[in-house]
Amino acid sequence: MPTISRRTVLLGSAGGLLTVGGMAACSTSTGTAVTSSSQAVEMAERARRVAGQRTVTTRLVPRPATLDLGGPMVRSWAYGDSVPGPLLRATAGDRVVVIVDNALPESTSVHWHGVALRNDMDGVPGMTQSPIGTSSQFTYDFTVPDPGTYFYHPHSGVQLDRGLYGVLVVDDPAEPGAYDAEWIVVLDDWVDGTGQTPDGVLASLRRGAGAGGMDHGSMGGMPMGGMGGDMQSPLLGGAGDVTYPHYLINGRVPSSPVTLSAKPGQRVRIRMINAASDTAFRVALGGHRLTVTHSDGFPVVPTDTDALLIGMGERFDLVVTLGDGTFPLVASAEGKSGQGMALVRTAGGDVPAPGVTPAELRKQVALGTQLRATPEVALRAQEVDRTHDLVLGGSMTNYRWTINGKTFDEADPLEIRQGERVRLRLRNMSMMFHPMHVHGHTFGLRKTEARKDTVIVRPMESVEVDLDAVNPGQWATHCHNIYHAEAGMMTTLSYRA
Numbered sequence: 001m002p003t004i005s006r007r008t009v010l011l012g013s014a015g016g017l018l019t020v021g022g023m024a025a026c027s028t029s030t031g032t033a034v035t036s037s038s039q040a041v042e043m044a045e046r047a048r049r050v051a052g053q054r055t056v057t058t059r060l061v062p063r064p065a066t067l068d069l070g071g072p073m074v075r076s077w078a079y080g081d082s083v084p085g086p087l088l089r090a091t092a093g094d095r096v097v098v099i100v101d102n103a104l105p106e107s108t109s110v111h112w113h114g115v116a117l118r119n120d121m122d123g124v125p126g127m128t129q130s131p132i133g134t135s136s137q138f139t140y141d142f143t144v145p146d147p148g149t150y151f152y153h154p155h156s157g158v159q160l161d162r163g164l165y166g167v168l169v170v171d172d173p174a175e176p177g178a179y180d181a182e183w184i185v186v187l188d189d190w191v192d193g194t195g196q197t198p199d200g201v202l203a204s205l206r207r208g209a210g211a212g213g214m215d216h217g218s219m220g221g222m223p224m225g226g227m228g229g230d231m232q233s234p235l236l237g238g239a240g241d242v243t244y245p246h247y248l249i250n251g252r253v254p255s256s257p258v259t260l261s262a263k264p265g266q267r268v269r270i271r272m273i274n275a276a277s278d279t280a281f282r283v284a285l286g287g288h289r290l291t292v293t294h295s296d297g298f299p300v301v302p303t304d305t306d307a308l309l310i311g312m313g314e315r316f317d318l319v320v321t322l323g324d325g326t327f328p329l330v331a332s333a334e335g336k337s338g339q340g341m342a343l344v345r346t347a348g349g350d351v352p353a354p355g356v357t358p359a360e361l362r363k364q365v366a367l368g369t370q371l372r373a374t375p376e377v378a379l380r381a382q383e384v385d386r387t388h389d390l391v392l393g394g395s396m397t398n399y400r401w402t403i404n405g406k407t408f409d410e411a412d413p414l415e416i417r418q419g420e421r422v423r424l425r426l427r428n429m430s431m432m433f434h435p436m437h438v439h440g441h442t443f444g445l446r447k448t449e450a451r452k453d454t455v456i457v458r459p460m461e462s463v464e465v466d467l468d469a470v471n472p473g474q475w476a477t478h479c480h481n482i483y484h485a486e487a488g489m490m491t492t493l494s495y496r497a
């Protein structure tokens, strides 16, 4: 367990900021907030534009839809008539224009998860824009600066736990592309339209109800494992708060899996996205080792592993050299029972049973916090100008999840200034894991330098991350368990002038 200093002076401000006993106390504000509509946001966007910039235009229509999950038919909300929604693809430096026509019965928004974009296009109602009302339109228009695997989803209530998500791939013009094929693999936990809705799930969590699919069984354990640990034990301590009837890969239940085809011996790049709301997955491909090449869009030192743990909001790119036959790609719901499955097929062979558990799941499991940055993407060495502690707390008792003891409504923004090197100390004092996500920035993990925008903080663990404050505005910073975020575990990284 990490040592926790009880009193920390935060650097770099005019004497206003202190944390006492782990609670951020803000005696004076250090300036006025740099709003989404400010000149600074416009200037940062201008700096991202390249000569001869291409424009990629699409339209998204979030609307009620009946979805076939490969047997189970569910009434839900989706971008169009499928889940995941349309794949959006651009090249780094492109301008992306997305016209959103809201055909849902309530207001919505679209957030571009992981993209270091202009603040007024970040899609957070109440922080960067007004909600997109029913039957209204909003046009997102922004430059995508960095290549990588991203995804989009609403930032409105618990809409993410419907079918409202899709993948955004930003290609690298300089990518050597040392692979024969590319597969996009999206993981999800599914409840909507099975007699429950995400709003209903949140309401029962708030009531502390045991009924309605809540799973308290695996709460309270200490974190276990890591590379070479006891893989029979859950890696995360807490398992999530919700029991889901289905786990999906690319919108399908395991009894009717999608098939990913290639030839034996081919090298395939897999872009994997965890779009779940309350479930981390342990992923393995039967009979294969995986090489992790990117984490949250950014390159890491290629790392071989049998299996991989992926938290909500995380993305990993993998490269795998395929054997000869038919193999299960399994995403086991970590600490829960159930799994998603896809088929990898390079030849004939029997279709594995939906419940198949490849031995790789119990071998070496890589976590995002163990990956290392390649030298090109590591943050350059620099003094830290300002440190903020984010103490993560809460419990199932009244379903209130907090940062520094406060819910989002009560929270003091985390003030920073443009140009600073900022350190965030994520200190989990709860018995649940939290995949912590910062909008608009890709931080570097202090220990491994790996660049990420979403990092799992296990129960009673601390993770320190550094970022360069080069993207002015107001940025949501929260747990990517959508129920935790909605129950308060969110704050604002707030640029001040």
Ligand code: C2O
Binding pocket: 111, 113, 153, 155, 313, 437, 439, 476, 478, 480
């Ligand atoms: Cu994908 Cu604010 O999150």
Ligand code: CU
Binding pocket: 401, 433, 434, 435, 479, 480, 481, 484, 485, 489
């Ligand atoms: Cu959380």
